[in-house]
Amino acid sequence: MPTVSLCMIVKNEEKVLARCLSSVKEFVEEIIIVDTGSEDQTKEIARRYTEKIYDFQWVDDFAAARNFAFDKATQDYILWLDADDVFMEADQRKLIELKKTLDPSIDSVTMHYNLAFDAKGNVTSSLRRNRLVKRSRNFRWLGAVHECLVVGGKIFNSDIAVTHKKERVDTANRNIEIYERRLTAGEDFSPRDLYYYANELLDHKRHHEAADYYIKFLDQGQGWFEDNIAACGKLTDIYMHLQDWDSAMKYSLQSFKYDVPRAEACCRIGFMFLRKNKLKQAAAWYKIATVLEKPKENLGHINHACWTWLPHLQLCVCYDRLGLHQLAYEHNEIARTYIPNDPKVLYNKKYFKETLNIDNYKKI
Incomplete structure (x- = not known):
């Protein structure tokens, strides 16, 4: 079973560091903390989890700091996180299973990075990042700001997610x-x-x-x-x-x-036609959004609403204004499968039932 070093760069993260480290400590053999100038209790909190704490003089270069941290790692693989990241319980279990089953020929494991959530806790924005990399490949970070880890070789796209829970506003x-x-x-x-x-x-x-x-x-x-x-x-x-x-x-x-067209762009175009009351054109673009296949392996941002409920809800608006009430009702019902308690879809359902006597319509 492979061993793992966790490598992190931190500064003034006393509010979130313990949460992050507690969520991953059972998965890693080594924790490397590189501090870039903390003035709070960050180092003291880190010492509860590791003795491997290093100072790095900040030079306005995130890649330099991350590469310094990577150079301190000694285990088979390197996992990287930010202090305001966390593995939820389900993902902690997936991490343990990954470690048991990871093919040693894998050079990098990508994981989802969940960035934003709705009121119900559903993911609304996410991307993929290379999170776990083979140390012997000596992959390096590039970029002083919004740095990226340049990888190659055999890559495995996992279903594990890192959840971003930003707390600080001072940065x-x-x-x-x-x-x-x-x-x-x-x-x-x-x-x-x-x-x-x-x-x-x-x-x-x-x-x-x-x-x-x-x-x-x-x-x-x-x-x-x-x-x-x-x-x-x-x-x-x-x-x-x-x-x-x-x-x-x-x-x-x-x-x-x-x-190939993305649902996000199709929804934007649909909105632009809808605001001009060009309902047929708007409906056409929203319809395209509903039939596109969501990218499975891409590392870019995904607005999940555009790939699920949003185009259906907008089609409900377009078709209702066009007098195609059955189609409007059907698309509202599809949207309701994704967001069953959303006030907009519930209002629409009541509207069709009371105003249009939808109970007499064909059910989907």
């Missing part, structure tokens, strides 16, 4: 300040830097600047295709916010250059 400006110090120093940004700096600008509601950097990123033609698709989606959202509908449509359609 909101950290990344954008690093980027802007680099810009001030005259550094040329890589395509990846352009994309993630644009993300930071968008997070700070600097919409025009964000759009400029997303366009610079796309125009270079060197980005990862998932980032290209995401940039098109973000540009669409920016231009819808700015009410520049032609540009919004342009970038939704441009996303199709990089891969």
